[in-house]
Amino acid sequence: MALRNIVEDGDPILRKHCRPVDEVSDRIKMILDDMVDTMREANGVGLAAPQVGIIRRMFVAEPDPETGQVYYFVNPEIVTVEGSQESEEGCLSVPGYMGRVDRPEKITIKGLDRDGKPQEHTFEGFEAIVMCHEFDHLEGILYTDKAKEIYEITNEPEEAEE
Numbered sequence: 001m002a003l004r005n006i007v008e009d010g011d012p013i014l015r016k017h018c019r020p021v022d023e024v025s026d027r028i029k030m031i032l033d034d035m036v037d038t039m040r041e042a043n044g045v046g047l048a049a050p051q052v053g054i055i056r057r058m059f060v061a062e063p064d065p066e067t068g069q070v071y072y073f074v075n076p077e078i079v080t081v082e083g084s085q086e087s088e089e090g091c092l093s094v095p096g097y098m099g100r101v102d103r104p105e106k107i108t109i110k111g112l113d114r115d116g117k118p119q120e121h122t123f124e125g126f127e128a129i130v131m132c133h134e135f136d137h138l139e140g141i142l143y144t145d146k147a148k149e150i151y152e153i154t155n156e157p158e159e160a161e162e
């Protein structure tokens with residue numbers, strides 16, 4: 001496993017519509033594992049493949065680092081969304097900023113897991129925000145595109161960034 005460089009806003013890679021993963025091969029698993037390492041090293045709670053320069057439909061998320069529960073989504077599809085909430089979110093590709101975004105309160109996503117097996121999960125609250133944010137990355141969308149307000153942050157290493 002290894003750390004990968006995180007692509008920052010302004011790089012056209014972040015604006016690509018990502019292609020599906022053909023097969024959850026050993027190479028794909030290695031990239032997913034690297035993404036988890038990279039996310040944790042950067043104190044993030046989620047990381048999408050284009051953020052490490054891979055234009056494929058997959059992301060990892062660890063919305064609650066206390067529990068250490070990591071979600072892997074390969075070729076994710078949104079099944080349902082419900083309700084709404086206002087987020088306060090940041091992005092590892094947009095360092096130094098946070099913003100408020102209208103997000104669903106609840107989201108159900110299906111896709112393949114790290115073993116290539118079908119899975120479906122429902123997320124609420126903060127977890128739903130993380131999943132929506134990561135899913136958007138696969139469409140070339142950054143939270144800053146949707147934010148009602150964006151503000152600069154200074155020295156807040158405890159803030160979770162996706």
Ligand code: NI
Binds near residue numbers: 091162
């Ligand atoms: Ni992000």
